[in-house]
Amino acid sequence: MTEFSLTLDEDQLQIQQWVHDFAETVVRPAAEEWDEREEFPYPIVEEAAKIGLYSFDFMANAMLGDSTGLTMPIAMEELFWGDAGIGLAIFGSGLAAAGIAGVGTPEQVMEWVPQCYGTPDKIQLGAFCVSEPDAGSDVSSLRTRAVYDEANDEWVLNGTKAWITNGGIADIHVVVASVDPDLRSRGQASFIIPPGTKGLSQGQKYKKMGIKASHTAEVVLDDVRVPGSCLLGGKEKLDEKLARAREAKANPKAAATSGKQPAMATFEATRPAVAAMAVGIARAAWEYSLDYAKERKAFGKAIIENQAIAFMLADMKTEIDASRLLVWRAAWLARNGGGYVHAEGSQSKLKAGRTAVWVTERAIQILGGYGYVREYPVERWHRDSKIMDIFEGTEQIQQLVIARAISGIRIE
Numbered sequence: 182m183t184e185f186s187l188t189l190d191e192d193q194l195q196i197q198q199w200v201h202d203f204a205e206t207v208v209r210p211a212a213e214e215w216d217e218r219e220e221f222p223y224p225i226v227e228e229a230a231k232i233g234l235y236s237f238d239f240m241a242n243a244m245l246g247d248s249t250g251l252t253m254p255i256a257m258e259e260l261f262w263g264d265a266g267i268g269l270a271i272f273g274s275g276l277a278a279a280g281i282a283g284v285g286t287p288e289q290v291m292e293w294v295p296q297c298y299g300t301p302d303k304i305q306l307g308a309f310c311v312s313e314p315d316a317g318s319d320v321s322s323l324r325t326r327a328v329y330d331e332a333n334d335e336w337v338l339n340g341t342k343a344w345i346t347n348g349g350i351a352d353i354h355v356v357v358a359s360v361d362p363d364l365r366s367r368g369q370a371s372f373i374i375p376p377g378t379k380g381l382s383q384g385q386k387y388k389k390m391g392i393k394a395s396h397t398a399e400v401v402l403d404d405v406r407v408p409g410s411c412l413l414g415g416k417e418k419l420d421e422k423l424a425r426a427r428e429a430k431a432n433p434k435a436a437a438t439s440g441k442q443p444a445m446a447t448f449e450a451t452r453p454a455v456a457a458m459a460v461g462i463a464r465a466a467w468e469y470s471l472d473y474a475k476e477r478k479a480f481g482k483a484i485i486e487n488q489a490i491a492f493m494l495a496d497m498k499t500e501i502d503a504s505r506l507l508v509w510r511a512a513w514l515a516r517n518g519g520g521y522v523h524a525e526g527s528q529s530k531l532k533a534g535r536t537a538v539w540v541t542e543r544a545i546q547i548l549g550g551y552g553y554v555r556e557y558p559v560e561r562w563h564r565d566s567k568i569m570d571i572f573e574g575t576e577q578i579q580q581l582v583i584a585r586a587i588s589g590i591r592i593e
């Protein structure tokens with residue numbers, strides 16, 4: 182086990198600086214343009230691929246080659262400090278990669294995760310498709326069905342996915358579908374939909390409040406046929422899991438041991454990384470408003486000379502640092518602590534999401550009228566921050582997960 186430490190090693194310091202430089206010189210200058218265009222920023226993601234930031238290798242090293250667990254949150258904080266919309270355009274494929282790594286066999290991981298990134302000459306994208314119009318927080322209610330066609334060793338998928346990052350423009354879609362609806366979330370499985378598969382199409386593209394450079398759309402699955410090998414984890418494992426789930430249904434006391442739920446396994450792994458994104462947005466707004474408060478004069482002095490402003494900045498800094506500490510703890514525990522005891526991943530996401538929304542709102546307050554107009558970036562940061570309270574589990578769902586973990590009671 183690697184000791185928990187707040188001191189980053191040489192490699193991590195280098196990665197932090199490398200991502201920061203990219204965020205400062207490439208991402209931030211492009212942020213306003215892509216927010217206005219509301220389009221996927223291909224040229225910027227290509228730049229990220231050229232330096233190796235958008236790549237299977239970076240993801241593999243940051244996730245697996247780091248015994249502290251801190252490299253990923255450090256990189257996410259710097260990238261999202263640059264811009265959250267572009268940051269998510271770069272990180273979005275990582276959700277699909279995590280979905281594959283969470284439940285796939287080693288062979289499936291090696292075959293499909295690199296295809297979520299492509300190469301610097303020809304980037305590819307991945308999408309992780311769980312949510313549906315009537316099943317967001319309640320992932321146990323998924324209606325998308327996967328039916329096995331034994332004669333052809335193929336799976337046939339039908340349904341509609343909602344709010345999917347990179348939905349329809351991705352090369353690899355990872356789709357969580359119900360194999361046995363009676364078993365709710367325990368009857369679900371994940372499937373790879375390879376590039377160019379017939380029957381998969383993009384539905385509506387959403388017009389969003391923030392993170393506009395990230396593409397979010399519906400994904401429609403109409404008699405989509407994929408080979409048996411596209412079932413992540415394999416048929417044997419699924420059959421065993423379903424048998425355990427059926428047994429658990431008949432004997433509820435055994436329910437706790439009836440297998441991993443694919444969507445939940447992925448969310449557990451990605452929550453600290455998403456929380457780190459929120460820390461990045463909050464830090465950007467805090468730094469900007471601190472500088473502004475030192476420059477802006479009112480009543481003959483810099484506004485920071487008023488305690489009302491200086492204390493606000495002090496509180497903002499404290500909330501950001503507290504959030505980062507929870508993120509680092511969760512990330513370290515996920516790698517070293519054998520899992521969470523009190524939903525530490527959810528704690529980090531709950532705190533960091535709230536902090537990002539609050540700090541960016543305070544930053545607007547500090548800039549006054551200038552904070553409210555698009556000429557300055559803080560209104561964008563505030564618009565971007567709100568998603569951190571919604572995706573990868575809403576604020577209330579994080580509270581629910583924490584409440585259940587600390588009480589051992591099934592709070593509703």
Ligand SMILES: Cc1cc2nc3c(=O)[nH]c(=O)nc-3n(C[C@H](O)[C@H](O)[C@H](O)COP(=O)(O)OP(=O)(O)OC[C@H]3O[C@@H](n4cnc5c(N)ncnc54)[C@H](O)[C@@H]3O)c2cc1C
Binds near residue numbers: 312397568576
């Ligand atoms: C920009 C964007 C990108 C996204 N990207 C993806 C993606 O790539 N892949 C994907 O699968 N999904 C994605 N999502 C979907 C996202 O995860 C869901 O929107 C989110 O989980 C909330 O689901 P919902 O919208 O259906 O809200 P609902 O579940 O309907 O929730 C509505 C409100 O009710 C509250 N609520 C619900 N249940 C409870 C409860 N039991 N107790 C207390 N309060 C409750 C919620 O907290 C919320 O405040 C994305 C969403 C957005 C907006």
